[in-house]
Amino acid sequence: MRVALLTGASSGMxxxxxxxxxxxxxxxxxxxxxxxxxxxxxxxxxxKAVGVPGDLAEPVTAEALLRAAERFGRLDALLLNHGGPPVKPLLEISEEEWRRYFELMVVGPLRLLRLLVPLFRRSGGGRVVAITSFTTKSPYPGAGLSNSLRAALLNALKTAALELGPEGILVNAVAPGYILTERIAEWNRAHAEREGVTEEEIARRTTASIPLRRYGKPEEAAEVAVFLLSPRNGYLTGQQVLVDGGLAV
Ligand SMILES: NC(=O)c1ccc[n+]([C@@H]2O[C@H](COP(=O)([O-])OP(=O)(O)OC[C@H]3O[C@@H](n4cnc5c(N)ncnc54)[C@H](OP(=O)(O)O)[C@@H]3O)[C@@H](O)[C@H]2O)c1
Structure with a gap:
């Protein structure tokens, strides 16, 4: 049976x-x-599902995930995901926050990838997908941590795609636009506060700016990630696919 390991997998996308x-x-x-x-x-x-609790920023979490995958004896697919960082003006982000979110959003995913690659090799290849954000393509005010750290991860993963491609390990990213999950409520609250308007006004402006004129559904972003994670994806690697209703084309 094929095995998929997914981080940030308890809600949303x-x-x-x-x-x-x-x-x-x-x-x-x-x-x-x-x-x-x-x-x-x-x-x-x-x-068939097993849970491995832990913060993706912590080395012990990656080690526990490796042990869980080794119990299955193979690995076919890896989803790298976690919660979003706080929304605040760039110059209000403290050095401690830059370091903390670099650990979660760059070091943690890359550590897990490094630990799991030998298992992909033993399984004859594999598929990796990271959930990033449209902000890697169109930086958004108030989203400095996301704009910067996801761009760093994205280029690291493009490097992984180049280096691991010869071994049949395909590495891609899915960049959501505005997908209706808990994170959107949090995002709308933070931006409403920042701009001094209601959350409904932020939602209205957001949907008006999207060519498809609505939020996406988690399942719509998931469908693209599942394709990239499956053997149906035979020749697509090193790419970021925007699932954003046309927002950041
Ligand atoms: N929704 C959007 O429109 C949108 C747009 C652009 C980018 N994104 C980004 O896409 C990602 C997924 O978004 P979502 O809307 O699906 O978010 P979500 O519903 O908030 O889900 C986040 C998931 O990550 C887990 N998580 C949080 N912190 C973690 C940590 N330190 N280690 C491991 N797991 C952690 C959460 O579970 P626990 O609380 O149990 O840890 C949850 O399962 C987020 O990074 C978000 O910022 C979302």
Whole structure:
């Protein structure tokens, strides 16, 4: 049975990817700080899932995830995801915050990739997808941590695609635009506060700016990630696919 390991998988897009990978017949290793409820829901739906709780920024989490994958004896797909960083003006981001989110958004995902590559090799190749953001293409005011750190991860992953391609390990990113999850409520609250308007006004302006005139659904972003994570993706690597309703074309 094919095995998928997913971080940030207890809600939003990560959970939607996990469920679709379950439907595709993968055994699932789910990580987030508390994946227990997500594991329970997926098992209730008939999918094979185990949870590995832990913060992606911490080395012990990557080591626990490696042990879980080794128990399955193979790995076919890896989703790199986590929660979004705080929204605040660039010059209000402290040095401590830059370091903390660099650990979570750059060092953590790359550490996990490094630990898992030998297992991909033993499995004859694999697929890796990171959830990034449209802000890597169109930096957004108030989103300095996301704009900067996701761009760093994206270029590191493009490098991984170049270096791991000869071994059949395909590495890509999915950049969401505005996808209706808990994160959007948080984002709207923060920007409403920053701009001194209501959350409804932020939502109205946002949807008016999207060519498709609506938020995306987590399942719509997940569908693209699942394609990139599956063997149906045979020849696409080193790419970032925007799933943004046409926002940042
Ligand atoms: N929604 C959007 O429109 C949008 C747009 C652009 C970019 N993004 C980015 O895409 C990613 C996913 O977004 P989403 O909307 O699906 O977010 P979400 O619903 O908030 O889900 C985030 C997931 O990451 C887990 N998580 C949080 N911190 C973690 C950590 N330190 N280590 C491991 N897991 C962690 C959360 O579970 P626990 O709380 O159990 O840890 C949860 O499962 C986020 O980084 C977000 O900023 C989202």
């Amino acid at each position: 990560g959970f939607a990817v996990a469920r679709r990978m379950g439907e595709e017949g993968y055994s699932l290793i789910l990580n987030s700080r508390d994946p227990s409820e997500a594991v329970r829901r997926l098992e209730a739906e008939g999918y």
